[in-house]
Amino acid sequence: MGLLRGRQIHLDFHTSEQITGIAKDFDGEEFARTLLAAGVNSITCFSKCHHGMIYHDTKFEARHPYLERNLLKEQIEACHRYGIRIPIYISVGFDEFMAAKHPEWICVDCEGKHIGAGPLQAGWHNLCLNSPYVDYICAQTEEVLDMFGDEVDGLFFDIVSQEECCCRNCMKSMMSAGLNPESSEDRNKFAARVVVSFKERIADVIRAKNPKCGIFSNAGHIGPAIKSSLSSYSHLELESLPSGGWGYEHFPVSARYARNLGLEFLGQTGKFHKSWADFGGFKTQAALEYECFTALALGGGCEVGDQLHPSGRLTKATYKLIGDVYKQVEQKEPWCRDARPRTEIGVVTPELVNPGVPRQMCPIAAGVFRMLNELHYQYDFIDLEMDLPKYKVVILPDILRLNAQQASVLNDYVHGGGKLVVSYESGMSGNGHEFLIDNMPAKVKGDAPFSPDFLVAEAPIADGIPESEHVMYERGFEIEPSASAKSLASVWKPYFNRDFKHYCSHFHTPVEGPAGYPGIVMNDNIVYAAYPIFGMYKRHGARVYRDMLMNALKLLLPDEKKLVVTNAPTTADITLNYQPAEDRYVLHILHYIPERRYSHADTIEDILPIYRVAVDLNLPKGYDIARIVPDGETIITTRLGDKLSFVVPKIEGHCMLEISKTY
Ligand SMILES: [Zn+2]
Incomplete structure (x- = not known):
C-alpha cells in the first residue's frame, strides 16, 4: 500500500x-x-x-x-x-438491457445455447466481447x-471475462485466426485473446482522454x-x-x-x-x-x-x-x-499449468498455503519470470510439469545454490516420467503398484511423527533413488488393493510390510516427495503429511535460518514486512479462527486471545527495539547473533510490532 x-x-x-x-x-x-x-x-x-x-x-x-x-x-x-x-x-460482461435488445451479442456455447441464465431463470447473460x-x-x-x-x-x-464462445462472430474469427472451433483448448485460447484485446482497447480509449485515470x-x-x-x-x-x-x-x-x-x-x-x-x-x-x-x-x-x-x-x-x-x-x-514482504520461500503457482476457475482456489495452492502458514514460514506464490534467487527454497507443488525453458530457469536457480522441494509430477516433462530438473534425487518408474499405501518416516524427518505406518490416501509414484540420495520415508504396502476379488473390512486394506522403495528422498539441494502431497493435505487434512514434508523442508532451510520461529499456534497468521523509508521491520500476528457454523461458508464470531507468544526473528544486527504499534508499548528483546528474541504478552485479534534501530 x-x-x-x-x-x-x-x-x-x-x-x-x-x-x-x-x-x-x-x-x-x-x-x-x-x-x-x-x-x-x-x-x-x-x-x-x-x-x-x-x-x-x-x-x-x-x-x-x-x-x-x-x-x-x-x-x-x-x-x-x-x-x-x-x-x-x-x-x-453482463448488460441485460443490451442482451434483450441484441440477443445476437450473447455468448453461445458449442451446443448453440446462450450462455448465462436460462429462459425461466432469474439472472445474467454473458455478452460476447468479440461483438459490436x-x-x-x-x-x-x-x-x-x-x-x-x-x-x-x-x-x-x-x-x-469471456466464456468459450461459438457465436457467429467468434466462429468466423477463430477460423480466420487459424484456430479450430471444435477444440475446447482453441476456443479457450481465443476467448483469452478476446479479453486481452478488450482491455487494451478500453485502456487506449481512456488514456487518450485522461492519461492519469485509474483503470x-x-x-x-x-x-x-x-x-x-x-x-x-x-x-x-x-x-x-x-x-x-x-x-x-x-x-x-x-x-x-x-x-x-x-x-x-x-x-x-x-x-x-x-x-x-x-x-x-x-x-x-x-x-x-x-x-x-x-x-x-x-x-x-x-x-x-x-x-x-x-x-x-x-x-x-x-x-x-x-x-x-x-x-x-x-x-x-x-x-x-510501502511495506515490502520479507520472504524465504517461493512457491511456483500451480496456476501455471492449471489456471483454475475464478473464485475457486486450486486445492494444491490451498494445501501449500495451509502447510506454510500453519508453520509460520514467510513465502510468496510466484511464476518463473519472477526473481527466484531471492528465495532460499523454491517449492514445485504436485502438478508443475515443465517445458524446456521453465526447466532451464529452475536448473540455473539450483546451480546457483538454490534449494527445491518438489512433489509428484512437478519437474517432469509434459508427458512421461522423465525429470527435466538436473540431479533429482530419484527416478520415477511409474504409478505405485498399491493405493492406498503407507509411509514410515525415517530418522531425519521423524521429529514429532508417531512411530507407525501412515496411510497415504492417494496413489503416488514408485521411485528409484539415485546413488547419492538419502531416503527420508519408506513406502509400506498393503496385503492387496481393495477390489471385488479381495477386500478387508470397511475401508482400505491393512499394511503388510515394506514395499522396498522410498516415498520421500533428498540430496544436498532437492527434496522429492512421490505423492501429490500438497493437494492431499488440503483434501484429507492428515497432519502427518504436513509434518513429514515440513521436517524435510527444515533439512534445506534449518530453523536457525528461518525468518520467524515462534511458539504461536497453527491458527496464527504471521507475516514480516520491511518499510524502507522508515528503515524498520513490522511483524503482523493475526489470530482469528474461521469456523464452519453453517453449511456453505465459514464465519468468525469470537476473538480468542493468545498469551506469551515467544518470537525469534532472523534480522540484521542493530534492529533491536521492538514496540507494539500503534499503542507504543516497548517489549524487552534479547539479541544473539542474527537472532532477535522477545515475548509478546497478549495478542487479541491483530497485533503489529515495529522493530527498529532507534526509538
Ligand atoms: Zn462470441
Whole structure:
C-alpha cells in the first residue's frame, strides 16, 4: 500500500428497471458524511450496472427509467467536497438491457445455447466481447470521461471475462485466426485473446482522454493469466469474499502472488453475511477485521463491498460496522505504507499449468498455503519470470510439469545454490516420467503398484511423527533413488488393493510390510516427495503429511535460518514486512479462527486471545527495539547473533510490532 487509497468501498447498484423511485432519498451531504464518519476515503459508484441501467444523464437509451436524479453526478460532487475519491463502475460482461435488445451479442456455447441464465431463470447473460457490443462499451466510457472530465478518479470494469464462445462472430474469427472451433483448448485460447484485446482497447480509449485515470478490469480472480494485459491496469483489486464462494484461503494465496506484479493492490471483501447483494445480511466485526487486517499484513489496502438500496440511502448499520474496522485500519496504516514482504520461500503457482476457475482456489495452492502458514514460514506464490534467487527454497507443488525453458530457469536457480522441494509430477516433462530438473534425487518408474499405501518416516524427518505406518490416501509414484540420495520415508504396502476379488473390512486394506522403495528422498539441494502431497493435505487434512514434508523442508532451510520461529499456534497468521523509508521491520500476528457454523461458508464470531507468544526473528544486527504499534508499548528483546528474541504478552485479534534501530 502506497499511493492507492486504503479504505475503500465498492458500492454495487445493480437495480431492476422494474423498481421505481430510484435514488429518491439520496442526499449527497448525508452520503458523504456517512462515508467520512466511517473513515472511508474512496468509493466506487455506478455509471452502468448488470441490468444495463445507467445512473446519470446520458445520450444512451439505457438510463434507468425511474431514476429520479442525476445520481452519479451528485455522488461525485458530494464525495469530492469531502476529499473522497470516486472511481466509476461500468459493467461489461453482463448488460441485460443490451442482451434483450441484441440477443445476437450473447455468448453461445458449442451446443448453440446462450450462455448465462436460462429462459425461466432469474439472472445474467454473458455478452460476447468479440461483438459490436464492445463499441457500445467504448462509447459509453467516452461519454463518462467527457461528461465528468477531471472529476473521473478511475474506472472499474466488471465481468471482463469471456466464456468459450461459438457465436457467429467468434466462429468466423477463430477460423480466420487459424484456430479450430471444435477444440475446447482453441476456443479457450481465443476467448483469452478476446479479453486481452478488450482491455487494451478500453485502456487506449481512456488514456487518450485522461492519461492519469485509474483503470481496473475485474474477473473475480488474479493469477498469472493477468500478465499478458498488465499494462492496461493502474492497480489491482483482489475480489475475494470469504463467505461468498471464495473461502478464507483464496485471498492470501492470490495476494501473495499479486504483490509481486509491481502494482499496488486492494483486498476486496464484502460487508455481507453471504455474498454480493445479500441485502440485510451482515458479517461479524471479527470477520471484517480479519479480512481487512490480512490485506494490510500482506501489503494491500482495504476495500469493502456493499450495495446501495434503490432509494439511494446508505444503511447506517453497515457504515457503523465498516467504521469500527476502518478506524482501526487508519491507525495501523503508517506501519503498512510501502511495506515490502520479507520472504524465504517461493512457491511456483500451480496456476501455471492449471489456471483454475475464478473464485475457486486450486486445492494444491490451498494445501501449500495451509502447510506454510500453519508453520509460520514467510513465502510468496510466484511464476518463473519472477526473481527466484531471492528465495532460499523454491517449492514445485504436485502438478508443475515443465517445458524446456521453465526447466532451464529452475536448473540455473539450483546451480546457483538454490534449494527445491518438489512433489509428484512437478519437474517432469509434459508427458512421461522423465525429470527435466538436473540431479533429482530419484527416478520415477511409474504409478505405485498399491493405493492406498503407507509411509514410515525415517530418522531425519521423524521429529514429532508417531512411530507407525501412515496411510497415504492417494496413489503416488514408485521411485528409484539415485546413488547419492538419502531416503527420508519408506513406502509400506498393503496385503492387496481393495477390489471385488479381495477386500478387508470397511475401508482400505491393512499394511503388510515394506514395499522396498522410498516415498520421500533428498540430496544436498532437492527434496522429492512421490505423492501429490500438497493437494492431499488440503483434501484429507492428515497432519502427518504436513509434518513429514515440513521436517524435510527444515533439512534445506534449518530453523536457525528461518525468518520467524515462534511458539504461536497453527491458527496464527504471521507475516514480516520491511518499510524502507522508515528503515524498520513490522511483524503482523493475526489470530482469528474461521469456523464452519453453517453449511456453505465459514464465519468468525469470537476473538480468542493468545498469551506469551515467544518470537525469534532472523534480522540484521542493530534492529533491536521492538514496540507494539500503534499503542507504543516497548517489549524487552534479547539479541544473539542474527537472532532477535522477545515475548509478546497478549495478542487479541491483530497485533503489529515495529522493530527498529532507534526509538
Ligand atoms: Zn462470441
